[in-house]
Amino acid sequence: xxxxxxxxxxxxxxxxxxxxxxxxxxxxxxxxxxxxxxxxxxxxxxxxxxxxxxxxxxxxxxxxxxxxxxxxxxxxxxxxxxxxxxxxxxxxxxxxxxxxxxxxxxxxxxxxxxxxxxxxxxxxxxxxxxxxxxxxxxxxxxxxxxxxxxxxxxxxxxxxxxxxxxxxxxxxxxxxxxxxxxxxxxxxxxxxxxxxxxxxxxxxxxxxxxxxxxxxxxxxxxxxxxxxxxxxxxxxxxxxxxxxxxxxxxxxxxxxxxxxxxxxxxxxxxxxxxxxxxxxxxxxxxxxxxxxxxxxxxxxxxxxxxxxxxxxxxxxxxxxxxxxxxxxxxxxxxxxxxxxxxxxxxxxxxxxxx
Amino acid sequence: xxxxxxxxxxxxxxxxxxxxxxxxxxxxxxxxxxxxxxxxxxxxxxxxxxxxxxxxxxxxxxxxxxxxxxxxxxxxxxxxxxxxxxxxxxxxxxxxxxxxxxxxxxxxxxxxxxxxxxxxxxxxxxxxxxxxxxxxxxxxxxxxxxxxxxxxxxxxxxxxxxxxxxxxxxxxxxxxxxxxxxxxxxxxxxxxxxxxxxxxxxxxxxxxxxxxxxxxxxxxxxxxxxxxxxxxxxxxxxxxxxxxxxxxxxxxxxxxxxxxxxxxxxxxxxxxxxxxxxxxxxxxxxxxxxxxxxxxxxxxxxxxxxxx
Numbered sequence: 001x002x003x004x005x006x007x008x009x010x011x012x013x014x015x016x017x018x019x020x021x022x023x024x025x026x027x028x029x030x031x032x033x034x035x036x037x038x039x040x041x042x043x044x045x046x047x048x049x050x051x052x053x054x055x056x057x058x059x060x061x062x063x064x065x066x067x068x069x070x071x072x073x074x075x076x077x078x079x080x081x082x083x084x085x086x087x088x089x090x091x092x093x094x095x096x097x098x099x100x101x102x103x104x105x106x107x108x109x110x111x112x113x114x115x116x117x118x119x120x121x122x123x124x125x126x127x128x129x130x131x132x133x134x135x136x137x138x139x140x141x142x143x144x145x146x147x148x149x150x151x152x153x154x155x156x157x158x159x160x161x162x163x164x165x166x167x168x169x170x171x172x173x174x175x176x177x178x179x180x181x182x183x184x185x186x187x188x189x190x191x192x193x194x195x196x197x198x199x200x201x202x203x204x205x206x207x208x209x210x211x212x213x214x215x216x217x218x219x220x221x222x223x224x225x226x227x228x229x230x231x232x233x234x235x236x237x238x239x240x241x242x243x244x245x246x247x248x249x250x251x252x253x254x255x256x257x258x259x260x261x262x263x264x265x266x267x268x269x270x271x272x273x274x275x276x277x278x279x280x281x282x283x284x285x286x287x288x289x290x291x292x293x294x295x296x297x298x299x300x301x302x303x304x305x306x307x308x309x310x311x312x313x314x315x316x317x318x319x320x321x322x323x324x325x326x327x328x329x330x331x332x333x334x335x336x337x338x339x340x341x342x343x344x345x346x347x348x349x350x351x352x353x354x
Numbered sequence: 355x356x357x358x359x360x361x362x363x364x365x366x367x368x369x370x371x372x373x374x375x376x377x378x379x380x381x382x383x384x385x386x387x388x389x390x391x392x393x394x395x396x397x398x399x400x401x402x403x404x405x406x407x408x409x410x411x412x413x414x415x416x417x418x419x420x421x422x423x424x425x426x427x428x429x430x431x432x433x434x435x436x437x438x439x440x441x442x443x444x445x446x447x448x449x450x451x452x453x454x455x456x457x458x459x460x461x462x463x464x465x466x467x468x469x470x471x472x473x474x475x476x477x478x479x480x481x482x483x484x485x486x487x488x489x490x491x492x493x494x495x496x497x498x499x500x501x502x503x504x505x506x507x508x509x510x511x512x513x514x515x516x517x518x519x520x521x522x523x524x525x526x527x528x529x530x531x532x533x534x535x536x537x538x539x540x541x542x543x544x545x546x547x548x549x550x551x552x553x554x555x556x557x558x559x560x561x562x563x564x565x566x567x568x569x570x571x572x573x574x575x576x577x578x579x580x581x582x583x584x585x586x587x588x589x590x591x592x593x594x595x596x597x598x599x600x601x602x603x604x605x606x607x608x609x610x611x612x613x614x615x616x617x618x619x620x621x622x623x624x625x626x627x628x629x630x631x632x633x634x635x636x637x638x639x640x641x642x643x644x645x646x647x648x649x650x651x652x653x654x655x656x657x658x659x660x661x662x
Contacts, residue, residue, distance in 0.1 A: 189405070
């Protein structure tokens with residue numbers, strides 16, 4: 001309240017709250033209420049019960065003031081769409097939003113405060129007692145390192161975030177810090193995109209600046225089209241592999257034919273995993289095609305396709321042990337190997353030509 | 355004005371532990387409160403070098419590479435990826451181990467970036483190597499027992515004299531890689547603490563495989579000058595030195611090889627005192643962090659700064 005009185009001479013106009021100081025006293029206006037000619041005591045009394053005041057204070061004295069962090073927290077509670085009373089009603093019950101695989105729930109902490117609960121989207125209905133509770137936002141770095149199987153996650157925005165944890169009561173600055181640890185720089189890039197200042201580096205620019213062991217990737221662009229980049233994007237950047245929405249294309253003029261995905265936050269250039277994989281593909285794709293002759297039954301041909309699909313979709317581990325009706329089943333695959341490979345591991349005994 | 359610290363480390367697509375020391379040192383420095391923000395950034399992980407600065411609110415940033423030597427990464431990759439367009443290696447005016455800092459502007463964010471030399475070539479790295487030797491032997495007097503008149507001290511592991519091997523990757527793509535190792539080996543030798551100090555390498559002579567050939571001391575502390583534990587420090591070097599047949603079997607500390615006791619320290623970068631070197635780099639570039647340096651040196655067992 002002291003802050004309101006102190007700021008009134010400069011004028012306040014925020015989220016429906018207007019406060020001004022004139023010679024005949026203070027003016028206090030909200031969409032539901034208007035009073036003027038108030039002395040300081042009357043201003044304090046009028047403002048005391050109004051949620052617009054706590055809301056104004058939160059956004060100017062409690063929430064982080066940097067543009068991107070502020071805008072992100074505003075977005076979390078739909079502050080640009082809903083009036084303060086509507087919003088405060090919703091926040092009283094907790095207002096949930098998703099960000100990748102994160103579920104963020106904003107609640108009121110008094111009229112001038114917010115508390116943020118952060119968990120995995122798949123844990124939305126899990127009782128809190130069954131989740132590991134964390135307070136330190138930097139714990140998120142460790143959680144983000146491994147998936148539910150304990151495997152290392154080199155790509156933070158892969159849709160493989162582990163479950164079973166919760167940050168039940170994060171302060172405004174801390175929730176942004178935790179989101180950064182899970183999905184680094186996504187808040188800043190999302191904000192830049194909203195402001196129209198996202199600096200996209202397309203494929204050709206990105207590979208052109210590579211040096212050292214990655215310099216070879218430059219040679220993959222031969223000015224003969226961009227089909228190879230379509231394949232890269234389909235392999236690495238699909239929503240099933242990465243939750244960022246791909247905004248880069250082959251170059252400024254040449255869009256890729258593959259969908260960029262539906263992610264909330266943008267991908268502004270090919271990442272280090274894409275470049276590392278592209279280095280390997282640059283080498284492999286430098287080989288000339290050869291003609292091989294294999295004899296397969298129709299079912300065996302389909303089984304090879306099933307196996308490729310299962311591995312590409314990360315489904316191989318999910319095929320039940322006795323499900324011999326699935327071509328990518330382990331017994332089916334072992335049978336195929338036993339029948340078709342020679343002692344050197346050559347398919348139907350046909351040697352690989354170098 | 356707020357000052358932020360950004361640590362630039364290599365990271366890994368394959369090894370989950372590669373980033374662990376970076377996080378640990380960042381946490382140590384964050385806890386001192388010397389910077390308004392402390393950010394980790396990586397070449398192979400996220401936040402990537404490319405996008406680290408935009409996550410920092412401060413207009414003034416101290417950028418410290420958590421790399422061992424001056425060369426390809428510190429002179430080309432990091433300045434390019436952080437968009438320090440005015441950078442050129444001459445700004446460090448370094449002979450390969452004497453980089454200081456250069457003040458530049460990041461093109462994408464407009465922040466002022468004090469781009470510091472890597473931790474590995476800072477003088478205080480010698481102290482970290484010695485500290486690593488103390489940690490692995492559990493003996494704060496390691497190497498110094500000959501100076502001691504205290505009969506109790508002679509019951510420490512240091513009884514038979516200690517040698518120290520500082521191990522580096524070797525030249526491969528970058529001659530400065532070996533220079534950093536030799537630089538610290540020479541500096542530690544001048545301390546007259548250890549009976550013998552040698553610089554050894556993985557892929558050039560003198561090779562770490564023959565470590566026992568280079569020492570007369572009964573005990574040898576082996577400290578690899580690597581930022582993080584990974585394939586080289588946890589598989590390659592232990593097997594090459596004969597600490598074990600297969601790294602999966604593990605090894606003793608010390609492990610006896612050819613009549614010598616080898617105290618293998620693992621990556622020097624995991625030593626808590628590394629946080630001090632990061633701070634020293636920022637301090638040399640003008641950051642106001644003297645209290646933090648005292649605090650970190652106190653916490654990590656190194657005592658007060660020697661004052662150089």
